[in-house]
Amino acid sequence: MRDLSKALGYCRVSTQRQHTEGHGLERYIDRLKQYGLTEAQIYWDIESGSSEKREGYNKVLEKVRLGQVDQIIVPCFDRFTRSALGWEVARQELQMSGVELVFLDGGSLDLETPEGLFTSRILAAMAAQVRDKNRYNSIQGHRFFQEKRKIYQAIFGLKKDGDTVKPNLDPYKETGLTVRDVALEIIELFLDTGNLSATIEYLCNSYGYDRHRIKHLDFPRSPSSLKRWLENPLICGRIRYYAEEKDKTLILDSDHEGIIDLETFNQISALLERNAAGRRHNQANPLVSLCYCGHCGRRMRKITLTRSDRNQRYHNEYLQCLGAKNRAGKEIICDYKKFYRYEDAIASVIKALTTKASAIASDLDRDEEIQVPSEIIELQKEIIKLKALNDSDYQPVIVKKEQKLETLIRGLESNAESTSRRYEEYLEVLQIRNSWDKLSRSELTPIFQDLIAKVVCSTKADGTHCFSVDFNT
Incomplete structure (x- = not known):
């Protein structure tokens, strides 16, 4: 033993x-x-x-x-x-x-x-x-693979065709649809909802929860895998190498047919970027990371308090200073324990945005010259110097640098395009006063996160709450 x-x-x-x-x-x-x-x-x-x-x-x-x-x-x-x-x-x-x-x-x-x-x-x-x-x-x-522009493997919506891929027109289960049809439905759902989890839930309800034994023949079933699928440029007819290493990632043009065009892919990228900047993907909280206590300077957090009245339960949302909360290992540094109504804070931000709408719209509407990163300029200089040497031994190095330059330029163009599109949406909201009431919290989130720098919660001498708003623009 x-x-x-x-x-x-x-x-x-x-x-x-x-x-x-x-x-x-x-x-x-x-x-x-x-x-x-x-x-x-x-x-x-x-x-x-x-x-x-x-x-x-x-x-x-x-x-x-x-x-x-x-x-x-x-x-x-x-x-x-x-x-x-x-x-x-x-x-x-x-x-x-x-x-x-x-x-x-x-x-x-x-x-x-x-x-x-x-x-x-x-x-x-x-x-x-x-x-x-x-x-x-x-x-x-x-x-x-990079030199030959070969594709390693197919993803959902595509199938291998020699060293490349093509849209997968095979039947998807017994639905009467092709795999490409379901892939396009995923994209339409995400563009419509802007929510990864909601998209997956709808798909599972429609097509069942049983996974296909072959991974690329089944739609992504978790928010992280769906995000990776939506970010994969294979779906718009391009190839990505070194996806796991962000500093080495290359995205190149390809001859294979995608299932969407580049413009739709950029819309998806902009929406994913907006959700991420929706500060850390909290779409239900437009004020996340923006609110601070005017008495001690600590960050405020959103809490929900529940009360019962004649067999009914009411849920009210408030902002509370983290410095006034008794947490393990943290001493209380703010003795001001009053709660601020969350809806009042949102209303104050909307009012501040409405008041300053014309000035913000003017700033957003101004065409700004795109700032070319120094990395692109240096790379262009290096390529010119290497080509001037006229040495065939340097050709592989030149090709690699040109591919990296192409990726950087496309990324710069994509970011500029998504930023421009986002600002156009903001302009429309800012210029129509009655449009705020029609926006959900998930729609308010990217606007607040992009345009607001800080919301300071404080109390006047008469006990009334007030909110001061600082803008990014």
């Missing part, structure tokens, strides 16, 4: 996809449990084995330093680390504490013997070599 009272298990996978699609992490954890470890004894990460910032990995080493461990059970060596240098650091910790590294696939490492040390270094070098080879192959694959 094994004594596992001071043993810990550790496992990891490198990517979220390995976890969700390959179920690798679940299999490793299940094997560790079969070995005899409890759930509380098992630590895990979804991160590269070369990283020394893994949370689970560092918790294991912390327990080693505290002398709480005599064995670490891992599926195999490279599930523990893929870094030769990282292994040397961890090895010293294990060796000093007399901890044995045990492998589920057989054997263990006795770090007290020269043979054990030698074997561990060989395993670390081999794991690092596999990591470097995978990384090299991945980079070369990216370059090859």
Whole structure:
């Protein structure tokens, strides 16, 4: 019978996809449990084995330093680390504490013997070599696909066609619609509601909650996956490379047929950007992050108070100073505990906007010269210098810089276009006084967040509440 009272298990996978699609992490954890470890004894990460910032990995080493461990059970060596240098650091910790590294696939490492040390270094070098080879192959694959403008895989609404994709005209379940039809319906729904969750809820009610076993043949079923799908330029006939690395992301023109045009894609991007700037996606609260206490300067928060009256419940919304709230570990710094009616604050902001509407509209209506980022200017200079050298060896570098320049310019144009469209909508609202009553809170949110800098809540000597509004423009 094994004594596992001071043993810990550790496992990891490198990517979220390995976890969700390959179920690798679940299999490793299940094997560790079969070995005899409890759930509380098992630590895990979804991160590269070369990283020394893994949370689970560092918790294991912390327990080693505290002398709480005599064995670490891992599926195999490279599930523990893929870094030769990282292994040397961890090895010293294990060796000093007399901890044995045990492998589920057989054997263990006795770090007290020269043979054990030698074997561990060989395993670390081999794991690092596999990591470097995978990384090299991945980079070369990216370059090859990028040069040939090939497409890795299809997304919902499209299907693979050799090295490219095309609209998917296959039937979607037994609905009488094609996969492309459903994809277009998703886009129309989102443009109409501006809400990711509401779009998904409608689709699930219409087409069922059962997922398709092939991922790209099913519509996105979470707000984050729907957002990624809507942001993917494949749907408008373009290609994106290095999507996971924002500083390296390239968006290039392609010959494949999309399911929407570029103008519609830009409308989607503007709506997603507006929701994000709707400060942190809180569409039901137009004043989120804008209100401050006029007595202590702390931020105000929205709260809902409920009262009952003759079997009826009433919900009233208020603003409360965070400095006057008794929170664990936070001292009360504001003794002014009165609540401000939330609707009064919204009404005051609308009144301030209406009063200053002509001035704001004038500022928004003024054509401003687009400021070209210094990065674009420097990149253009670099390309000119490299071309002037007339050296064929520099051609791959020039092509890469030109692709990056194209992406930056398109991004600048897209941002300018979405900003212009948003300002046109604001102008319409500002110039029609009676239009405010027709706007929902989700529609007020982007307007407030873009045009208002701060709302200060204070109380006059006679006890009446007042709100002062500072503008961004």
